[in-house]
Amino acid sequence: MPKIFIACDFNTEEQLWTFLNKFPPQSLFLKVGMELIYAVGFEIINKLKQHGHIVFLDLKLNDIPITVEKALQALKQYQVDFVTIHLTSGEKNIRISASGCARYFN
Template sequence: MNKVFIACDFNSREQLTAFLAKFPPQPLALKLGMELIYAIGFEIISELKQQGHTIFLDLKLNDIPITVEKALTALKHYQVDFVTIHLTSGQKTLQLAHRIVQNTNIKLLGVTVLTSLDNMDVQEMFLSSTLTTNELVKNLAKMAANNCFYGVICAPSEVTVIKQHFPNLKTVTPGIQLTSDQTDQKRVATPLTAKKLGADYLVVGRAITMAVDPVAAYQEILTIFTKGAEI
């Protein structure tokens, strides 16, 4: 399985089509988030699946158990490969989510702490002067492991602690950059660093989609992550 997901953060079908047309005909791993799905609708999932692409649906479900249950039941129709759920939804929601996707090909990924947040942010949110993102991610990852999730979404810097305590969880890491340019993400890393830390999958958006040559950028990242060395 291709382990580099391209974050297709476009807001029109035309932008998505033009981007994918730059690639040779081949199956890709595509992350479809709120920006794209809310703009053009869910049927794009079926179209991309028919083209052979792996679909990571990143809607970050976060609600009461019955609402998440109904959402996942509806999403089964589209035969997506991965779906994200906020682990802060709570034990009952996570337990029910696992039950809903049993006997399907859907892999559940638990969202831990968004990469746009740092220690100061989580301390403010949880009224704690000592809480760290590492500690919060570890606690949330435990909930994912207890409910048989396939993996978790975490920053590269948290992969090691998750692998130490929950070796069966796959780690999917956004915040991947080829340069040190400023973005709205705070906990970031290069593909090589993420590889060395033990990440199982990468999610890469602007480093590919906004590159002068997206195909070359994608191939560079894929090679670095696959071979574990700069090219």
């Protein structure tokens, strides 16, 4: 069965839970992006994980390699399952990002 990520593009925690409560109690694949994170904060990730959800953090990390690596290291505390990294800064960023993901998310 294919896994489908549900976009949680809300700007309040109340809107998020009102939406999620429409689903049967089960682990869902959720895409959490900038809109929700900037509106309610990173703690929402911990709450979603406590409910057993799979979290795809879509913050579109895009910066110099060391900054992306430090961002990945900081995000480790939230135990996200997937992240987006825009690799327009080149091959070095690809290597460092892949290495960082292996170190911080496995």
